[in-house]
Amino acid sequence: MxxxxxxxxxxxxxxxxxxxxxxxxxxxxxxxxxxxxxxxxxxxxxxxxxxxxxxxxxxRRSSTIGIRLDPMIDGISGSVLDRFLHALTEQADARGLRVLLFTATSPEDEISQFRRLNDGADVDGFVLTSTTADDPRTEWLLEQGIAFVTFGRPWRSDDFTAPRHPWVDVDGYSGLHAATRAQQDAGATRIAYIGWPSPSGTGDDRRRGWHDAMLERGDVSAEDLACLEVVTADGVDQGAAAMQQLARTAGGIDAVLCASDALALGAMIANPARVPVTGYDNTPIAAAIGLSSVDQPVDEVAAAALELLAGEFEGKSGAPSDPAPPPFRMVTPRLITRQFAAIPRDSVPVNALVSEVSR
Amino acid sequence: MxxxxxxxxxxxxxxxxxxxxxxxxxxxxxxxxxxxxxxxxxxxxxxxxxxxxxxxxxxRRSSTIGIRLDPMIDGISGSVLDRFLHALTEQADARGLRVLLFTATSPEDEISQFRRLNDGADVDGFVLTSTTADDPRTEWLLEQGIAFVTFGRPWRSDDFTAPRHPWVDVDGYSGLHAATRAQQDAGATRIAYIGWPSPSGTGDDRRRGWHDAMLERGDVSAEDLACLEVVTADGVDQGAAAMQQLARTAGGIDAVLCASDALALGAMIANPARVPVTGYDNTPIAAAIGLSSVDQPVDEVAAAALELLAGEFEGKSGAPSDPAPPPFRMVTPRLITRQFAAIPRDSVPVNALVSEVSR
CATH class of the missing domain: 1.10.260.40 (lambda repressor-like DNA-binding domains)
Structure with missing residues (x-):
């Protein structure tokens, strides 16, 4: 033996x-x-x-890291996680690490996958995506003492002072703040925001970037600002409907920022006045149709995640308790400005988005 | 011991x-x-x-299958392989199999990854994508007696009679044939095709579907048919340029079929006459902007690939030689028809596709 x-x-x-x-x-x-x-x-x-x-x-090393492959909800907003997976796999290969994929239907199901892969020594640790406040997955991994890092902060008040676990995230606040500033510098004062219902860690963070930049400039009162905001579920049709609502109720807008490219594409379609629209995630759709967007630098995120995870591997096999709080990395997104002209409303019927005929 | x-x-x-x-x-x-x-x-x-x-x-079983994650060349045409990976991972999970990802910079590099993963007993077999004629990867795996299946036929004359290895593919010929027929049934006679340079297994197969359907109907002579075809590298700009060339030289067209959605998006942009355009792969872009497209049913492909691979696992551990030729599956694609109106040329400038300003 x-x-x-x-x-x-x-x-x-x-x-x-x-x-x-x-x-x-x-x-x-x-x-x-x-x-x-x-x-x-x-x-x-x-x-x-x-x-x-x-x-x-x-x-006792598998040189393998586990990651859940998120379900394909829609091909637009989900593509940033596919880009992250590509970046992670390429950089893991360069470090001699392999990436094991699994799927899970719920946080509880994901935890049972963690247990199975850890018990079987199939992986040395995990990379988690799409964190939520009070995430049961990170709680379980912390209890078990299993190495992991998250793409997504823990969404707690001590994220930056004494985080519960190592994390990497993209600073959506500064992304939306910069996008708002870019429109203000181009002369816009009434800048609308189409975002997701609260509470949403990423959504609330992006919204605050727009909100603070608007109040800092002071072109619009806090009361008036409420008229410039529409909250909706994510999706192209939802973006188009939100844009129509803004046209009816906002009392004139100079620009629109959106929490996602899916919303932004919808806003462009329902945009006869050709108001500038900025999306989020810089998806292939944004590049293809000429839509400004906030880009998440997934290469930087992947590199940071692997570096923090390597530190965890050392920590787990070394001293039983390390008094320093876990490290974290905040990655600054880039605003990609494209010279687009909006698609006239009558040229791409919104109903084309949902009526499919197969033969 | x-x-x-x-x-x-x-x-x-x-x-x-x-x-x-x-x-x-x-x-x-x-x-x-x-x-x-x-x-x-x-x-x-x-x-x-x-x-x-x-x-x-x-x-001697790892319950794991290995697959190379293709590099992200562009976010449009590459997305079908991401969809396949999602389908494969979900269905592998349901069968108690895990998916191990790796990257490779060349077929030779991929072979050395095969060797490493096989020597280490990290995987039971492989799923290969993007097969080519005389593929060095499949030759090596056959020599080694390692279980594998390809998404993509071997592209040899005996693919359907005595294939070299198990394979699953989507019938691009019938996809383009059906797309051509759909336009003919709607009254079109001069149907153009924008495709890739030969030799290209998938490209040549799709082109033949259009070509045969055109000759079968007999609206256009074989000589005239040559004027209706443009060959180009894949990409949005290339699709736009090909459409402009057709406008100059084809002598009038009623519809355009393309080998990819990237080409089709370009064709839609450079399409002032609003000629119907059909793409291939039914990407999120096609769904978002209302573009007809040929859909590859990746769920069916993934199910067939795992079934054939399971058969290989049994074969490899059972009798040393099985006289029957390896099995294969041809999956029929679906034509997704959308009621689109082309994007007018002046509304989305092509130069937006390449001019990006970061800050």
């Missing part, structure tokens, strides 16, 4: 050369059937495995 | 109860520091691992 069988052990038990064992593993077609059967019996009896698995058992 | 240390072994070496060992693994916070240190030392000395890893070693 503590040692693992080697090719030499297999060769001895099977009564063949080490080269023959290697041939059975790698080019079985060239080995006679009865010899192959004898070698396979020896491999099975000894529980022989090539080096990596044995090393995994010895070192 | 052949046996693995158990919780009982750890408890005996550490001089504690089995429950205490379990506590150290699962709720270390409740164990006294010196007891925990003793248990951890015993775990480390014995090379103890919870059950799944030991079972993996005994059974």
């Amino acid at each position: 503590g040692e693992f069988p080697t090719v030499t052990d297999v060769a001895r038990v099977a009564g063949v050369s080490r080269q023959t064992v290697s041939n059975v593993m790698n080019t079985p077609g060239i080995v006679k059937a009865d010899t192959r059967a004898r070698v396979e019996a020896a491999i099975s009896a000894l529980g022989y495995r090539p080096h990596a698995s044995a090393r995994r058992l010895r070192t | 052949g046996e693995f240390p158990t919780v009982t072994d750890v408890a005996r070496v550490a001089g504690v109860s089995r429950q205490t060992v379990s506590n150290v693994m699962n709720t270390p916070g409740i164990v006294k520091a010196d007891t925990r240190a003793r248990v951890e030392a015993a775990i480390s000395a014995l090379g103890y691992r919870p059950h799944a890893s030991a079972r993996r070693l005994r059974t």
